[in-house]
Amino acid sequence: MHSFGYRANAVVTFAVTILAVMCAMASLSDNFNSPSPTADVKVLNVNWFQKQPNGNDEVSLTLNITADLSSLFTWNTKQVFVFVAAEYETPQNALNQVSLWDGIIQSKEHAVFWIHTTNKYRFTDQGNNLRGKDYNLTLHWHIMPKTGKMFADKIVMTGYSLPEEYR
Amino acid sequence: MGWVANIFDSLRSLKIQQALTQSVSLGVIITWALMIWKCLIGLTGSESPVVVVLSGSMEPAFHRGDILFLNMGKDPIRAGEIIVFNFDKKKIPVVHRVIQLHEQRDTGDIYIITKGDNNDIDDRGLYAEDGHLWLQQHHIMGRAVGFLPYAGWITIILTEMPVVKYLLIGVLCLMVITSENRSLNISTK
Incomplete structure (x- = not known):
């Protein structure tokens, strides 16, 4: 009953159980946080607008992104992944989501930010539907916990549109 | 190290009936593990509900040795989600984010481009290696919903250092065979 193996087994089992319970509690505590993030994205300029050799439309935008995501952070937050996506419908596709910019925020201090940037990823359509297209810009965030369940949500901003002509 | 001597003593005094009992309880443990794994596959709809991160392409979110819990679910895949995919079942699956x-309106088919958070470029080059232009639904094994740090290191050590694996299996078997009706202790680990 009191062999080395038996005791080691009991200690390891107990330690792992306690660790698992603590991880679960840390993850569950995230549910008590009710965040109220704010965001605003302005399209300052349409830099150029072209048809790619394969026929797909491509646009280059200059964006101004302002956001306050500090309320997303809890003690169990490892990082917040934030990205701005253009979202629109086309005759062929019920939904198109194209990520234009993203960033990784690793602390609450950096969660209030203002950035002036051109699109980091290519804004290309699957087809040539971007001329005069109305689209939404959506700021998405994915909260990565230190341990446990991941959370995600978004703010949708409507009323953006692209020019009619290539240039 | 008296316990080692004890183990060999009890090995010598092993009786057939006892050996049978022990091998049955070993079988029960293995069956339990298999049952839990298959139940998880059914519940999550993902063919491998738990994966271990092997590369640093998603740092700083996921590091090598972290465990991800996958779930397929009924909801359609959306941009920003972290998905696990592979084109060829024989290859190691990739964990990257949809960008x-x-x-499609008529068929509901999805065409996806992914990228690792820590990579400079998207995965189009990766798709081209397997002759694809887009990633599609049938390439996706699941989406990451939960995260447990470090816990996957044990499997990385076991797969990359097979000696440790055989040593561990050997010791466990020896313990099961020699212990007297204490086999249940092992299952609680």
């Missing part, structure tokens, strides 16, 4: 998505 572009097109969903």
